[in-house]
Amino acid sequence: MDVVDARTRSRMMAGIQSKNTKPEMAVRKVAHALGYRYRLHRRDLPGTPDLAFSRFRAVIQVHGCFWHRHEGCRFCTTPASNVEFWQKKFRRNVERDGKAEVALAAKGWRMMVVWECQARDAAFIETGLRRFLGEPRQEIIANDTPVSPPKTA
Ligand SMILES: [Zn+2]
Secondary structure, three states, X not given: OOOOOHHHHHHHHOOOOOOOOHHHHHHHHHHHHHOOOOEEOOOOOOOXXXXXXXXXXXXXXXXXXXXXXXXXXXXXXXXXXXXXXXXXXXXXHHHHHHHHHHHHHHOOOEEEEEEOOOOOOHHHHHHHHHHHHOOOOHHHHHHOOOOOOOOOO
């Protein structure tokens, strides 16, 4: 069964990992509203995490359920054709994600994954952020690198 549109499929076939996706923007929006400050796609950190909260030594990866294999999720489908091709790609992605998490941990950074299907729920993201990072504190924010508010997609 085909669950992705042609444009998404061609992007996936090309193996392009998308940045600034809708779920990613949703997470940024909530994080920003709560007062957490973050940097995007830091290349100096393993896995180039989507959001990096330097003061907390913590990162968030926003993962597409299909691409990164959200187990048990209804979006975690496998295309009916080229099964081997897809499975190989999926395996590589999951391996890469695992290695990035291990490498981050070795540097003393924590990682949280927000799945695409969870990112639809702002309240869920908020709870997750508070649990993961602790409450945003004004004095910390004041000293952190200022960032622009997220652009809406
Ligand atoms: Zn999912």
